[in-house]
Amino acid sequence: MAASSLIHPSSSPLLLRRRALLVRRRPAVAPIRALSVPAALAQDDLKKLAAVRAVEYVSSGMVLGLGTGSTAAFVVAEIGALLSSGKLSDIVGVPTSKRTYEQALSLGIPLSTLDAHPRIDLAIDGADEVDPDLNLVKGRGGALLREKMVEAASDKFVVVADETKLVTGLGGSGLAMPVEVVQFCWKYNQIRLQELFEGEGCEAKLRLDGNGKPYVTDNSNYIVDLYFKTPIKDATAAGKEISSFEGVVEHGLFLDMATAVIIAGKDGVTVTAK
Structure with a gap:
C-alpha cells in the first residue's frame, strides 16, 4: 500500500490537523x-x-x-x-x-x-x-x-x-525552514513532514553537506528542510504538529x-x- 494512503485517509487525525492550520493574527508591533x-x-x-x-x-x-x-x-x-x-x-x-x-x-x-x-x-x-x-x-x-x-x-x-x-509570513522567503530529526528512520519523518504540509505546497528535503552526505548537527542529528511555496498559515499550530512527531528533536520556528x-x-x- 502507498505511504500516502497509510498516512492520509480522509478521516485521519493528520488531515484534520492540516485543516486546522488557519490564519491567526497577533497584535502589531511598531x-x-x-x-x-x-x-x-x-x-x-x-x-x-x-x-x-x-x-x-x-x-x-x-x-x-x-x-x-x-x-x-x-x-x-x-x-x-x-x-x-x-x-x-x-x-x-x-x-x-x-x-x-x-x-x-x-x-x-x-x-x-x-x-x-x-x-x-x-x-x-x-x-x-x-x-x-x-x-x-x-x-x-x-x-x-x-x-x-x-x-x-x-x-x-x-x-x-x-x-x-x-x-510578511514565516516560510515566505521560499528558503529552508529546518527541522532537526534523529538519524534513526529519518526518512520516515521526512515523509510525515511532507504529508503534513501537503496543502501548503511544501517540499521536505534532507539537508546534505558539501560532500553530498547527510548534514550532521552538533547534536549528531540530521536536518530535514521544509520549503514552502506560500507562507505558513498558522505557525503556532504548525510548530505544535511538527513537535508532536516522534523522532523530531526541534524545529526552526521561534515564536x-x-x-x-x-x-x-x-x-x-x-x-x-x-
Whole structure:
C-alpha cells in the first residue's frame, strides 16, 4: 500500500490537523527607533551595523547567550573587542554552537554552559526570517536546537538582521525552514513532514553537506528542510504538529521569543520591540 494512503485517509487525525492550520493574527508591533546609514552598503556591512547596535544592550557582569551564523559572528566579534578594550568586563558567554564556541574562545570571551548558568541575562542572535509580529525562522546554519535552548533561557532575546530577512509570513522567503530529526528512520519523518504540509505546497528535503552526505548537527542529528511555496498559515499550530512527531528533536520556528529585533537596511537601523 502507498505511504500516502497509510498516512492520509480522509478521516485521519493528520488531515484534520492540516485543516486546522488557519490564519491567526497577533497584535502589531511598531518600530521605536531608526538611525540613518550610508547608501549602498553591502549586506555584510548592514549585518555589522545591526550587530554593533545590538551590543549596546550588553552591560558588564552579564551572562550572554551567543548566537550562531554570519550576523551573530559580528556580535561576538564586537563583544570580544569591547572586552579587550576594557569597556566591558565580567562577561560570561554561553555559545549556541561549536563554531561560536571556537570564535568566542579565540577572542578571549569567558565561556560557560546552560548547566552552570540556567538563567541568562541576554541572548543576541541572527534570524533567517522575521515576520511583522517578531516571530522568526532560525536554524539554516544548523544550530537551531542549542539556539532555542539558550534563547528560551534568556530574560531578553535581541535579534539582529538585515532587511532581506523580513517576510510578511514565516516560510515566505521560499528558503529552508529546518527541522532537526534523529538519524534513526529519518526518512520516515521526512515523509510525515511532507504529508503534513501537503496543502501548503511544501517540499521536505534532507539537508546534505558539501560532500553530498547527510548534514550532521552538533547534536549528531540530521536536518530535514521544509520549503514552502506560500507562507505558513498558522505557525503556532504548525510548530505544535511538527513537535508532536516522534523522532523530531526541534524545529526552526521561534515564536513569541524575541524581545526586540534590530534591522539594518537602506533606510537606516530600525529597532522594533514588544
